Amino acid sequence: xxxxxxxxxEKCVGxxxxxxxxxxxxxxxxxxxxxxxGIRSVSLSGFExxxxxxxxxxxxxxxxxxxxxxxxxxxxxxxGVTYNEKICLSCHNxxxxxxxGAIFExxxxxxxxxxxxxxxxxxxxxxxLEVVEA
Amino acid sequence: MIDRVLTINLSDYTYEVEERxxxxxxxxxxxxxxxxxxxxxxxxxxxPLSSDNTVVFSVGQFxxxxxxxxxxxxxxxxxxxxxxxxxxxGGRTAMAIASAGYMSIVIEGRxxxxxYIVVDGDMVHFRDGRSLKSIRDSLxxxxxxxxxxxxxxxxxxxxxxxxxxxxxxxxxxxxxxxxHFGRMGLGAVxxxxxxxxxxxxxxxxxxxxxxxxxxxxxxxxxxLGVESEVMKKYHLLGTAENVIPLNELGGLPVKNLTxxxxxxxxxxxxxxxxxxxxxxxACSHCPTACIHIAALREEYExxxxxxxxxxxxxxxxxxxxxxxxxxxxxxxxxLKLIHRVESYGLDAISTGVCLSWxxxxxxxxxxxxxxxxxxxxxxxxxxxxxAIDFMVTQPNEFYSDLAKGARYVAEKYGGxxxxxxxxxxxxxxxxxxxxxxxxxxxxxxxxxLDNGGYSLDQKVSNLNPEETVERLVKEEMWRQVLSSLVVxxxxxxxxxxxxVERAFRPLGFEIGIDDLDKIGERIYMEKLRLKKDxxxxxxxxxxxxxxxxxxxxxxxxxxxxxxxxxxxxxRTYLSRV
Numbered sequence: 017x018x019x020x021x022x023x024x025x026e027k028c029v030g031x032x033x034x035x036x037x038x039x040x041x042x043x044x045x046x047x048x049x050x051x052x053x054g055i056r057s058v059s060l061s062g063f064e065x066x067x068x069x070x071x072x073x074x075x076x077x078x079x080x081x082x083x084x085x086x087x088x089x090x091x092x093x094x095x096g097v098t099y100n101e102k103i104c105l106s107c108h109n110x111x112x113x114x115x116x117g118a119i120f121e122x123x124x125x126x127x128x129x130x131x132x133x134x135x136x137x138x139x140x141x142x143x144x145l146e147v148v149e150a
Numbered sequence: 151m152i153d154r155v156l157t158i159n160l161s162d163y164t165y166e167v168e169e170r171x172x173x174x175x176x177x178x179x180x181x182x183x184x185x186x187x188x189x190x191x192x193x194x195x196x197x198p199l200s201s202d203n204t205v206v207f208s209v210g211q212f213x214x215x216x217x218x219x220x221x222x223x224x225x226x227x228x229x230x231x232x233x234x235x236x237x238x239x240g241g242r243t244a245m246a247i248a249s250a251g252y253m254s255i256v257i258e259g260r261x262x263x264x265x266y267i268v269v270d271g272d273m274v275h276f277r278d279g280r281s282l283k284s285i286r287d288s289l290x291x292x293x294x295x296x297x298x299x300x301x302x303x304x305x306x307x308x309x310x311x312x313x314x315x316x317x318x319x320x321x322x323x324x325x326x327x328x329x330h331f332g333r334m335g336l337g338a339v340x341x342x343x344x345x346x347x348x349x350x351x352x353x354x355x356x357x358x359x360x361x362x363x364x365x366x367x368x369x370x371x372x373x374l375g376v377e378s379e380v381m382k383k384y385h386l387l388g389t390a391e392n393v394i395p396l397n398e399l400g401g402l403p404v405k406n407l408t409x410x411x412x413x414x415x416x417x418x419x420x421x422x423x424x425x426x427x428x429x430x431x432a433c434s435h436c437p438t439a440c441i442h443i444a445a446l447r448e449e450y451e452x453x454x455x456x457x458x459x460x461x462x463x464x465x466x467x468x469x470x471x472x473x474x475x476x477x478x479x480x481x482x483x484x485l486k487l488i489h490r491v492e493s494y495g496l497d498a499i500s501t502g503v504c505l506s507w508x509x510x511x512x513x514x515x516x517x518x519x520x521x522x523x524x525x526x527x528x529x530x531x532x533x534x535x536x537a538i539d540f541m542v543t544q545p546n547e548f549y550s551d552l553a554k555g556a557r558y559v560a561e562k563y564g565g566x567x568x569x570x571x572x573x574x575x576x577x578x579x580x581x582x583x584x585x586x587x588x589x590x591x592x593x594x595x596x597x598x599l600d601n602g603g604y605s606l607d608q609k610v611s612n613l614n615p616e617e618t619v620e621r622l623v624k625e626e627m628w629r630q631v632l633s634s635l636v637v638x639x640x641x642x643x644x645x646x647x648x649x650v651e652r653a654f655r656p657l658g659f660e661i662g663i664d665d666l667d668k669i670g671e672r673i674y675m676e677k678l679r680l681k682k683d684x685x686x687x688x689x690x691x692x693x694x695x696x697x698x699x700x701x702x703x704x705x706x707x708x709x710x711x712x713x714x715x716x717x718x719x720x721r722t723y724l725s726r727v
Contacts, residue, residue: 029439031432032245032303033217033372039355040368046361048657049214049249050304051353058303062293063327063431064443064461070303123353141376141437 017094019074019132020055023146030067032057034136034145039128041135051123054130072096072118072130074150080110080119080129092131094150101126151658152179152211152253152356155187158267158274160343161201161259165274170253179210179253181236182634182673184225185680187254194683198229198335199317199342201260207348208255210635211657213248214356215364217371218641220244220433223633228334229342230319230500230555231574233684234677235334236595238633239308240433240441241326243350246306250352257343266309266347268299271354279346286312288324288495291347301351309347310337311495313542317341318553320500320576324492328441328463329433332497333575333597364656371653374644375437384440384640385430389466390419393474399608399703401582403470405477405528406506406568407700412474416481419466426481428461433638440640446485462489470579471502476509477528486531490538500555501541503576505534507556507569516564521548567695572596573688580604583704585613587697588715589622591688592723594677599639601626607704615715623674623723630673631666679727688716688724 032050039053040046055071074095081089081097088104089097106125120128134147153174158165173183184206196202205226212219222243228235247255250269257267264279285291288311295307306325313321314337321337322330331337340346358364375381383391396402397414404412415421428445432438443461450456462485472478472487491498509526511517519525523540524533540549551559556576560569570577572587575596580586582604589603590596598604601622606613613621628647629639637645645653647663654661661669678686690712698707 029430029432031436031439032242032434033437035303036214036217036435046358046364047355048358048364049353049355050245051249051355056303059326059431061296062289063441064289066429067431121353123355139372142439 017092017132017150018134018147019095019150020071020130020134020137021146021148022069023143025068025144026066027142028057028067028069028144029142030057030059030063031141033139033141034069037136037139038130041133052128054120054128055136056120069144070116070118072132073116074132079113079115083109083113085109089129096132097129099127099129099131152209152213152248154252155254155256156252156269156274157191157256157258159259160257160261160265160345163261163276167272174211174253177673178631178634178669179213180208180634180636181223181225181630181677182669183254184208184223185673185676187256188225189676189680191256191258192227194680196227198227198232198235198339201343203227203339203342205257205336205339206254207243207247208636209244209247209253211659212635212637212653213244215657216368216637216653217375217435217437218644219635219637220436221633221636221638222247223636224323224331224336226336226339227684229317229338230335231596233686234594234681235336235339237322237331237333237336238636239323239325239329239331240436240638241306241329242434243306243308243325244636245434246304246350246352249304249354250350251354255348255350257345257348260342261344264344264346266295266345266349268349269351270301271352279344282346284312284315287493288312289327289493292324292327295347295349299349299351301349304353305349305351307347307349309495310340311493313494313496314338314341316542316544316553318496318542319555319558320497320504321495322497324495328431328443330497333499334595335497337495358656359658360656367649367653367656371644371649372437375641378644380643381438381641385438387419387423388440388442390422390442390464390469392466393418393469394420396580397474399582400701401580401604401608401703402474403570403577403579403581404474406475406510406570407581407696408510410701413479414474416479417469417473417484421481422464426485436638438640444485446482446489448482460489462492464488467579468498471499475502475506475579476534478531478534479529480531483531487534487538490535494538494542496538496541499578500576501538503570504541504552504556504559505537507560507565508537508552510568511560511563511565514565517548521546569694570696571694573686573692578604580607581700581702582607583702584707584711584715585618585622587693587707588618588712591692591716592619592622592719593626594674594681600629611704615711616718619715619719619722623719627667627670627674629670630677631670634669634673675727678723682724682727688719690716
């Protein structure tokens with residue numbers, strides 16, 4: 017299984033194109049903006065210290081899946097989780113359980129989490145992200 | 151469609167949200183919608199520093215949708231010029247406003263006590279700001295608010311610095327550390343309203359009518375951007391690449407335009423990139439990343455091996471205003487000046503031009519050393535650092551006057567002929583010829599970016615006065631469309647009418663290419679009407695005499711050309727509103 021990984025975080029300029037790409041990748045109900053993104057582009061306590069992206073670290077034993085009461089989040093082969101939004105209860109237990117803060121609340125109350133599809137990589141203009149074999 | 155307008159009243163701490171599809175449909179958003187809101191909500195004769203002034207922040211239909219739609223437009227009444235103020239900034243403000251769910255945020259009234267506001271989606275919080283007052287470094291205030299308010303990555307913190315609090319008439323607003331709502335004194339307007347900052351965040355998304363076409367157009371814009379040679383230049387050396395060519399051309403203003411050429415090798419874009427460039431960052435949704443940040447490593451005096459490294463943003467305009475214009479040609483000196491100006495939240499161009507006027511005024515005996523306190527001299531960084539402190543802290547009458555801008559101070563003390571402000575706004579760094587100077591006067595925000603006159607001077611020669619005005623106005627009309635979408639002007643070669651028309655379609659807007667031109671013209675005329683109501687009347691007397699005395703790449707400029715151009719402008723455009 018493939019996972020999304022940082023190729024060189026020092027090259028991140030904080031443009032957030034990964035967020036826009038991720039948020040809009042849902043082809044069934046595509047929306048524009050960043051509110052459905054499972055990846056987040058942030059400054060390091062201000063842009064004078066640079067920028068980085070936060071996304072699922074692909075834990076082998078994901079705590080977020082353990083605390084999910086409806087099994088909407090399930091451990092994924094190779095690390096990380098799969099997400100079935102239809103059965104998500106919007107309880108946000110997973111958001112609290114993720115140590116690196118890589119699960120985000122969407123504007124419809126459900127959650128957004130990186131599922132390592134690699135869609136954002138094509139929209140990263142500075143080669144910060146890559147997809148590799150787990 | 152993005153059409154919600156949030157109006158915040160600081161006098162009674164209330165807010166309301168309206169759906170204004172009428173504005174979005176007719177005026178797109180951004181500056182088009184913003185002008186209408188300002189007309190509705192502000193009396194044109196309002197005192198800019200009173201509770202009657204109104205500030206409108208506006209984004210557009212492209213903001214959450216496409217790369218390069220990274221700008222927010224702000225409109226207000228300017229305390230520097232006394233008429234329409236308009237300024238655009240990048241950073242994350244546009245994305246944050248759209249994500250909070252708004253096309254426009256309107257700020258009215260004045261708070262009794264210092265406050266900051268937090269726009270969090272549908273909620274607005276009025277926070278006690280008393281303990282955050284008088285922080286002298288805008289960076290520190292930004293960090294404090296970032297920690298208190300959260301929303302990492304989806305938030306924008308817009309704040310005036312200490313200069314705004316002290317009502318310096320050309321104080322700016324800073325957003326995301328390195329981007330500014332510069333020019334025309336919006337920082338002072340915030341200061342006068344007792345408003346320490348505006349934090350905006352949210353996670354709202356918007357629907358589409360044609361996802362397939364949207365993805366096609368999105369990929370096309372992205373590809374055009376990353377493959378474009380023009381955009382690559384903004385990324386590589388940035389706007390600073392213009393320092394050497396403009397100096398060679400004779401278009402770089404030097405020492406208040408008293409000299410023709412400058413020893414600018416050390417402060418060129420190339421030198422900055424080779425010696426100091428520490429990193430680049432980007433505005434939200436911009437693949438180019440043109441924001442150049444220099445690292446300045448300094449050892450403390452008398453404390454061996456004790457260093458600090460500060461990261462300072464630079465661009466062509468800062469290199470001109472705090473470099474060549476005041477005779478500074480050492481990179482570390484220039485970076486110290488930029489850093490000081492940034493910390494206070496001053497507009498760099500206005501600060502440099504005020505300093506260059508003061509330096510010449512002291513030399514000519516128009517003002518005394520008792521008044522300037524420090525012996526201002528072209529090239530003397532330590533004197534300028536102190537003078538910048540005094541502009542903000544205003545220890546005497548002279549510095550209080552200097553803090554009101556070059557036109558004001560020169561009208562009071564003398565030396566208007568070399569106070570390099572046009573219609574009250576300090577000049578940007580282009581001594582290129584007729585199109586630039588006429589463009590500054592008839593440009594509706596008196597900015598070189600209104601109509602690109604500096605670029606017209608370099609591209610086309612031998613235009614007559616009427617042709618010059620026509621070219622400038624036509625360009626400015628199209629830029630009204632761009633700043634209603636709102637896309638960055640650096641990407642103007644990507645967002646051609648044909649692409650804009652196509653990019654609108656998946657968002658549910660059918661606007662033909664001809665319609666776009668008409669909308670641009672309508673917005674321009676609406677803005678001109680509002681400016682006229684605020685007292686705007688372009689006249690040759692608003693041009694300092696020095697502009698007619700110096701050599702430009704087009705030779706010396708004749709008054710007759712300006713008179714004819716302005717006469718034509720008044721007859722053809724101003725008389726129509």
